[in-house]
Amino acid sequence: MRIPIRVSLDHPEPLYHQIKTQLRALIMSGQLEQGMLLPSIRELANDLSCSVITIRRVYQDLENEGLLKTRQGTGTFVAHIEQDEKEKHKLEAVIRAMEEAIKIARQHQYDDEEIQKLFIQCLSKRERED
Amino acid sequence: MRIPIRVSLDHPEPLYHQIKTQLRALIMSGQLEQGMLLPSIRELANDLSCSVITIRRVYQDLENEGLLKTRQGTGTFVAHIEQDEKEKHKLEAVIRAMEEAIKIARQHQYDDEEIQKLFIQCLSKRERED
DNA sequence: TATACTGTATATATCTATATACACAGTATA
DNA sequence: TATACTGTGTATATAGATATATACAGTATA
Known part of the structure; x- marks a missing residue:
C-alpha cells in the first residue's frame, strides 16, 4: 500500500x-x-x-x-491504540491548527466576522490534489 | 515601544x-x-x-x-511599503494559515460541516493573552 | 545456505542558535 | 575640539539539531 x-x-x-x-x-x-x-x-x-x-x-x-x-x-x-485515545488526539490536533489560523488572522488585524467569512470561503473552494 | x-x-x-x-x-x-x-x-x-x-x-x-x-x-x-503590497500580504498570510488548518482537519477525516462548526466554536471562545 | 529483504550504526555536511570580541555613530563634557 | 562613554550593528568561533550516504546486522525464504 x-x-x-x-x-x-x-x-x-x-x-x-x-x-x-x-x-x-x-x-x-x-x-x-x-x-x-x-x-x-x-x-x-x-x-x-x-x-x-x-x-x-x-x-x-x-x-x-x-x-x-x-x-x-x-x-x-x-500498534493497537484505544479508541478514546484516537478521538482525543484527532480533536486536539484539529483544534490546535484552527487556533493557530485564528491567531495569525488576528495578528493581521482581521475582526472575527471577517475571519469567519474568509474561512468559509476557503472551505468551500475545495482544491484537487494531484 | x-x-x-x-x-x-x-x-x-x-x-x-x-x-x-x-x-x-x-x-x-x-x-x-x-x-x-x-x-x-x-x-x-x-x-x-x-x-x-x-x-x-x-x-x-x-x-x-x-x-x-x-x-x-x-x-x-x-521602510515604506505600498498599501497594495500590504493588503496582498495580509490576505495571503491569513488564507495560507486557514488552508493549512483545513488540510489538517481533512487529514483527520472530518467533513466540511464538522470543520465549519468546530472553527466557529474556536473563534467564539476567545482566550485572553497574558 | 545463498540471497534478498528488513532495521541499525557510524561518519559527514548543512542549518540553527549561541557566546564573545570587534567596529561604527552619536552625545556629553572637560 | 579632543576625548571618553554609551549606544548601535558586525564578524568569528563553537555547540547542537537536522539530513544525508555508506557500511553493518538480523530475518525470511527460495
Whole structure:
C-alpha cells in the first residue's frame, strides 16, 4: 500500500516532523489499521525523496509514542491504540491548527466576522490534489 | 515601544522564523508605521530571551525583503511599503494559515460541516493573552 | 545456505542558535 | 575640539539539531 504523505521542502518545519505528524494523523484517524505492515524505511524514503535515516527517525519516534511496533529484519507495524485515545488526539490536533489560523488572522488585524467569512470561503473552494 | 512578539521553544518552527513572521505581520498590518525605530537587536533579544545573532538575522532577512532599513551605529527602521503590497500580504498570510488548518482537519477525516462548526466554536471562545 | 529483504550504526555536511570580541555613530563634557 | 562613554550593528568561533550516504546486522525464504 502507498502511504498518502506530502512534504514540502521550503516549509520551515523540519522534514522528519512533517512526516511524523502526517503519519500520526493517518494512524489516529483509523486510515491505517492495527497490525498493518508499513512500507519499509527504504521504500517510504524513496517515495518521499528523502533519506532512509529521516524515515527511520520517524518510525522510531512513533514507536516510542506507542503508535508503531518494529521488528528488525521483518518490518514496522501499526500498534493497537484505544479508541478514546484516537478521538482525543484527532480533536486536539484539529483544534490546535484552527487556533493557530485564528491567531495569525488576528495578528493581521482581521475582526472575527471577517475571519469567519474568509474561512468559509476557503472551505468551500475545495482544491484537487494531484 | 515594546514589540508584541511571542515565541515558543517547543514549537518545531525555528526561532528566527517565528520572530520574522510575526514582525512581518506587525509591519504589513500597519501596527508599526513607516520610519519607526525598532528596538535594538540587544533589547529585543533580551525581551525574547534569545541571542542577539538570532534577532540580527531576522532584521537582516526583513531588510532583504525591503521591509526594514538598518544603519550601523544608529538602528533599524521600518521602510515604506505600498498599501497594495500590504493588503496582498495580509490576505495571503491569513488564507495560507486557514488552508493549512483545513488540510489538517481533512487529514483527520472530518467533513466540511464538522470543520465549519468546530472553527466557529474556536473563534467564539476567545482566550485572553497574558 | 545463498540471497534478498528488513532495521541499525557510524561518519559527514548543512542549518540553527549561541557566546564573545570587534567596529561604527552619536552625545556629553572637560 | 579632543576625548571618553554609551549606544548601535558586525564578524568569528563553537555547540547542537537536522539530513544525508555508506557500511553493518538480523530475518525470511527460495
